[in-house]
Amino acid sequence: MKPTIYDIARLAGVSTATVSKVFNNRGSISDKTKKKIFEISEELNYQPSVVASALAGKKTYTIGLLIPDVVNPFFAEMTRNIEDRAHELGFNLVICNTDNDVNKEFNYIQLLRQKRVDGIILATGVRNDKLLKELINEQLPIALIAREMSILSASTVLVDDFAGGYSAASYLTGLGHKRIAIIAENLKLASSRERIRGYRYALEEAGIGYDERYVKESDFSLAGGGKTTNELLDEPEPPTAIFACNDLLAIGAMQAAKQRGVSIPEELSVVGFDNTVLAAITDPPLTTIAQPIQAMGQQVVDLITQEINNPKSIKQRIVLLPELIVRGSAREPAE
Amino acid sequence: MKPTIYDIARLAGVSTATVSKVFNNRGSISDKTKKKIFEISEELNYQPSVVASALAGKKTYTIGLLIPDVVNPFFAEMTRNIEDRAHELGFNLVICNTDNDVNKEFNYIQLLRQKRVDGIILATGVRNDKLLKELINEQLPIALIAREMSILSASTVLVDDFAGGYSAASYLTGLGHKRIAIIAENLKLASSRERIRGYRYALEEAGIGYDERYVKESDFSLAGGGKTTNELLDEPEPPTAIFACNDLLAIGAMQAAKQRGVSIPEELSVVGFDNTVLAAITDPPLTTIAQPIQAMGQQVVDLITQEINNPKSIKQRIVLLPELIVRGSAREPAE
DNA sequence: TTGAAAGCGCTAACAA
DNA sequence: TTGTTAGCGCTTTCAA
Numbered sequence: 020m021k022p023t024i025y026d027i028a029r030l031a032g033v034s035t036a037t038v039s040k041v042f043n044n045r046g047s048i049s050d051k052t053k054k055k056i057f058e059i060s061e062e063l064n065y066q067p068s069v070v071a072s073a074l075a076g077k078k079t080y081t082i083g084l085l086i087p088d089v090v091n092p093f094f095a096e097m098t099r100n101i102e103d104r105a106h107e108l109g110f111n112l113v114i115c116n117t118d119n120d121v122n123k124e125f126n127y128i129q130l131l132r133q134k135r136v137d138g139i140i141l142a143t144g145v146r147n148d149k150l151l152k153e154l155i156n157e158q159l160p161i162a163l164i165a166r167e168m169s170i171l172s173a174s175t176v177l178v179d180d181f182a183g184g185y186s187a188a189s190y191l192t193g194l195g196h197k198r199i200a201i202i203a204e205n206l207k208l209a210s211s212r213e214r215i216r217g218y219r220y221a222l223e224e225a226g227i228g229y230d231e232r233y234v235k236e237s238d239f240s241l242a243g244g245g246k247t248t249n250e251l252l253d254e255p256e257p258p259t260a261i262f263a264c265n266d267l268l269a270i271g272a273m274q275a276a277k278q279r280g281v282s283i284p285e286e287l288s289v290v291g292f293d294n295t296v297l298a299a300i301t302d303p304p305l306t307t308i309a310q311p312i313q314a315m316g317q318q319v320v321d322l323i324t325q326e327i328n329n330p331k332s333i334k335q336r337i338v339l340l341p342e343l344i345v346r347g348s349a350r351e352p353a354e
Numbered sequence: 355m356k357p358t359i360y361d362i363a364r365l366a367g368v369s370t371a372t373v374s375k376v377f378n379n380r381g382s383i384s385d386k387t388k389k390k391i392f393e394i395s396e397e398l399n400y401q402p403s404v405v406a407s408a409l410a411g412k413k414t415y416t417i418g419l420l421i422p423d424v425v426n427p428f429f430a431e432m433t434r435n436i437e438d439r440a441h442e443l444g445f446n447l448v449i450c451n452t453d454n455d456v457n458k459e460f461n462y463i464q465l466l467r468q469k470r471v472d473g474i475i476l477a478t479g480v481r482n483d484k485l486l487k488e489l490i491n492e493q494l495p496i497a498l499i500a501r502e503m504s505i506l507s508a509s510t511v512l513v514d515d516f517a518g519g520y521s522a523a524s525y526l527t528g529l530g531h532k533r534i535a536i537i538a539e540n541l542k543l544a545s546s547r548e549r550i551r552g553y554r555y556a557l558e559e560a561g562i563g564y565d566e567r568y569v570k571e572s573d574f575s576l577a578g579g580g581k582t583t584n585e586l587l588d589e590p591e592p593p594t595a596i597f598a599c600n601d602l603l604a605i606g607a608m609q610a611a612k613q614r615g616v617s618i619p620e621e622l623s624v625v626g627f628d629n630t631v632l633a634a635i636t637d638p639p640l641t642t643i644a645q646p647i648q649a650m651g652q653q654v655v656d657l658i659t660q661e662i663n664n665p666k667s668i669k670q671r672i673v674l675l676p677e678l679i680v681r682g683s684a685r686e687p688a689e
Numbered sequence: 690t691t692g693a694a695a696g697c698g699c700t701a702a703c704a705a
Numbered sequence: 706t707t708g709t710t711a712g713c714g715c716t717t718t719c720a721a
Contacts, residue, residue, distance in 0.1 A: 021492070023698055034708045039700060049706060064488065066467045070408045071698035074713045079405065081448065081469070088434065090631065095430045099423065102451055111465060113416065114449045116437055130446060132401045134416070153399065157356070241634070270635055277637070296425065299576070300605055302612070302637040358714055369692045374716055384690060406714035409697050 022063040030059045042067055073135060081111045082323065083131035083139040087119045092295035093265065093312070097142060097164065100316025108324050110137070117143045125150060132159065138323045140164060141173075144208070160326040164319045165310070167209040174322040175336045176315050180210045183308045183341040184217025184262075187290045190306075190343055191260045192225035194351045196288060200233035200258035202247050202268050214264050214292070233258055237268055244271025245278075252281065259352040260288035266295045269305055273348065288349035292341075303347030311339045357398040365394045377402055408470060416446045417658065418466035418474040422454045427630035428600065428647070432477060432499065435651025443659050445472070452478045460485060467494065473658045475499060476508075479543070495661040499654045500645070502544035509657040510671045511650050515545045518643045518676040519552025519597075522625045525641075525678055526595045527560035529686045531623065535568040535593035537582050537603050549599050549627070568593055572603060579606020580613075587616060594687040595623035601630045604640055608683065623684035627676075638682030646674045 028035045033052055040046040041056045059065075073079045082105055086094045102112045113136060115127040125147055131139055138160035154161055155173065163175040184201075191199050201218050203211040219229050232254060237243040244263055248271065251258055263269035269291030276287050283289055283303060291298060294309035318337050325332050363370045368387055375381040376391045394400075408414045417440055421429045437447045448471060450462040460482055466474055473495035489496055490508065498510040519536075526534050536553050538546040554564050567589060572578040579598055583606065586593055598604035604626030611622050618624055618638060626633060629644035653672050660667050 025698075035699075036701080036709080037707055040707090043700080045701090047706060052707085066464065068409075068470060068698055069468050070405055070414065070470045071713090072700075073405045074403075074409050074715085075698075075700040076713060077700075079469075089424060089430045089437075090427070090434050092425070092427065092430070092631075095424045095427075098449070099425050099451055102424075102449060106450075106462075111448045111450075111469065113446045114433070114437055115441075115446075116434055127441075129401065133404050134414075134446065135403060135405045274635075274637075296427075297632070297635060300609075300632060300635060302609075360714080370715075371692055371694095371717080372690085375691090378716080380717095382690060387690085403714055406697090407716075409699085410714075410716040411697060412716075 022065045024065075024067070026063060027056060027059055027065055030063075031055045078137045078327065079135050080109055081113055081134070081136050082320075083113045083115060083127070083134075083136045084142070085115045085117050085124060085127060085139065086142040088116050089114065091267070092297055093293045093310075094142065096295065096312050097316055100313045101140060101164075101320055104317045104320035105324075108320065110320075110324065119143055121146055128154070132157075137327045138162065140319055140323060141166060141168075158330055160323050160330070162319045162323040162326070164315055165210070172334055174319070174326060174334045176318045176322065177210075177336075177338055178310045178315065178341045179338050180213035180341075181217040181220075183292060183310075184214035184219075185221045186217075186341070186343045187214075187262045187292065187308050188218040188221035189224065190345075191262065191288060191290060191349065192221055192227060194260075194288065194349065196258075196260040196352050197227055198230075198233065198256060198258040199227070199260045199262060200235065200251050201262045201264070202235045202237050202244060202251075202272065203264045204237065204239045204268065206236050211264060218262060239265070239267065241267055241271040241274065244268035245275035246271075248272040248275040249279070252276065252279065252287075258287075260290070260349065262290045262292075264292050266291040266293045266297050266305060266307055269307065269348070270297060270301055273301060273305075284348050284350040286353060288352070290349050294344050298344070298346065301348070306346045306349045307344055309342045309344045311341070314339055357395075357400045359400075359402070361398060362391060362394055362400055365398075366390045413472045413662065414470050415444055416448055416469070416471050417655075418448045418450060418462070418469075418471045419477070420450045420452050420459060420462060420474065421477040423451050424449065426602070427632055428628045428645075429477065431630065431647050432651055435648045436475060436499075436655055439652045439655035440659075443655065445655075445659065454478055456481055463489070467492075472662045473497065475654055475658060476501060476503075493665055495658050495665070497654045497658040497661070499650055500545070507669055509654075509661060509669045511653045511657065512545075512671075512673055513645045513650065513676045514673050515548035515676075516552040516555070518627060518645075519549035519554075520556045521552075521676070521678045522549075522597045522627065522643050523553040523556035524559065525680075526597065526623060526625060526684065527556055527562060529595075529623065529684065531593075531595040531687050532562055533565075533568065533591060533593040534562070534595045534597060535570065535586050536597045536599070537570050537572050537579060537586075537607065538599045539572065539574045539603065541571050546599060553597060574600070574602065576602055576606040576609065579603035580610035581606075583607040583610040584614070587611065587614065587622075593622075595625070595684065597625045597627075599627050601626040601628045601632050601640060601642055604642065604683070605632060605636055608636060608640070619683050619685040621688060623687070625684050629679050633679070633681065636683070641681045641684045642679050644677045644679045646676070649674055 291307035298305035572582040626642035633640035
């Protein structure tokens with residue numbers, strides 16, 4: 020059998036309380052007993068049970084992470100950065116792929132509650148307001164990353180989507196483009212709407228009218244980006260530049276354009292969003308807006324652990340600035 | 355406070371034993387009490403504590419997953435498939451990014467033990483034999499995916515690397531290539547050696563001598579693939595085809611070749627391995643060897659849960675066949 | 690069909 | 706500086 024605190028106590032000739040104190044670094048224990056306890060623990064390869072410890076009122080030291088899909092490079096990077104920071108602070112991460120499916124989200128959240136995770140990080144759009152309010156009432160620390168949730172008073176880390184949309188579009192107007200299209204992922208998302216607002220602001224600033232024909236919604240996939248691009252290029256006055264609201268859409272756009280013989284960036288400029296690993300791999304490499312994903316990951320973890328350690332700590336909303344990464348997929352328009 | 359089994363029992367006018375039985379579907383309880391218990395649980399939103407349940411001798415229903423890095427698309431897909439299957443079977447996944455670092459591996463494994471996970475899936479090359487033996491002795495179910503570990507008697511799921519190497523190389527010989535190079539990730543890995551062996555076998559079968567100058571080791575990165583490719587192309591008799599042992603290396607190879615004006619596939623054919631999402635994104639799209647990653651993920655989870663549910667179940671070693679996916683990065687040699 | 694009670698491994702008063 | 710002891714929330718055996 021696995022050794023328990025009792026075994027250690029017995030062999031060291033002390034009480035379990037003493038052993039517990041040694042491992043938790045509380046109370047004052049003589050160096051001599053400490054040493055003895057460590058020696059014996061070492062020898063038996065004692066692994067204190069966080070299950071028992073959690074039941075006795077301490078934390079489980081695990082955090083749940085709900086994301087749509089780790090295969091999506093943006094979320095993979097998010098997961099990595101969150102996990103890194105969590106690990107630094109002594110927490111493990113339980114990963115949950117929801118595919119943005121309401122039922123899965125609900126199911127995972129229930130499971131995480133039963134596991135008594137110390138907190139939940141949401142990168143997925145949980146639309147079940149009732150559930151969420153329950154969680155908050157239950158005092159289960161919740162933090163949001165790259166997601167808005169107005170009804171919810173929860174700590175949040177986001178990127179300034181307006182600024183992102185603005186810098187993408189103004190980069191394109193700066194290059195001299197007049198017909199600039201935007202492909203957004205899901206117009207219901209606050210982030211999409213903000214990016215569009217930034218785009219619009221940039222166009223107006225450049226004295227270019229906002230033209231609804233150039234604003235498209237697409238499902239979140241390569242194929243979706245391609246399809247929408249074809250629609251755009253079929254217009255009588257096709258755009259000379261496309262700003263896609265994420266890298267995958269941008270790549271779909273590039274592929275579709277190439278397929279019909281439209282060369283990039285010569286005949287069509289493309290700008291993406293997210294700066295995932297994919298952006299460095301395409302040909303030409305993708306000019307895109309980088310989300311400071313590492314900082315974001317670190318921040319959510321810091322916010323949520325703060326709340327875990329002090330339930331009445333103030334909830335914060337942190338907005339980080341995105342950054343334009345110029346690579347090769349955009350340049351001045353042809354004529 | 356969160357409702358406990360006592361609250362439910364009291365309100366339902368029964369004992370905690372009865373409530374426990376109802377939730378675990380054991381013993382025989384009258385429909386009437388069952389109904390009552392469910393109603394009350396519903397009302398209080400009772401979430402049975404798996405922490406307490408685990409302490410009382412049941413499972414934690416969580417599995418640890420050690421991978422080098424989720425950002426690597428191959429491991430992201432692996433993680434996704436494993437998580438999906440685990441979730442289907444009622445298990446959660448704790449994700450651990452080790453960067454193939456021995457210390458991190460050790461550290462994570464200790465943490466997972468303390469958390470009393472029901473099992474650990476290893477996709478990373480834990481080189482600490484002593485640790486591993488301890489785990490086995492401790493009866494902690496371990497399963498390996500895409501990794502060999504001869505000393506270890508643990509359930510294993512792998513792809514037939516020899517067959518993979520063979521089919522990549524024989525595809526290239528079939529196209530008429532005579533000077534075919536191979537870039538492997540880490541010659542210490544059994545998988546690399548097997549792929550090389552398959553490659554060699556195909557060459558010999560085609561009557562082409564095995565030439566050591568064409569066998570290169572590279573670190574696992576885009577840059578590594580690029581650097582190695584440059585070395586290869588600098589040879590007096592440069593290869594007309596490169597088989598890279600993973601997609602990332604293959605893409606690095608393509609990028610390096612393009613950069614020096616060598617066009618793909620006209621002047622240089624490239625074949626990858628893994629068939630990650632990246633393969634569909636490059637230009638030209640990458641011809642590569644697909645690992646049946648979904649089946650592999652499912653199988654490891656099935657193997658490990660089998661062992662979790664029945665500690666003396668027989669350990670298995672499952673070998674799946676890879677498949678050549680022809681896209682656009684390889685064709686007949688020029689002259 | 691139901692319940693009493695011991696125990697899982699640990700923590701935290703409180704006492705000594 | 707160390708120990709006693711009562712839980713934490715659940716499961717399970719045995720009895721009723």
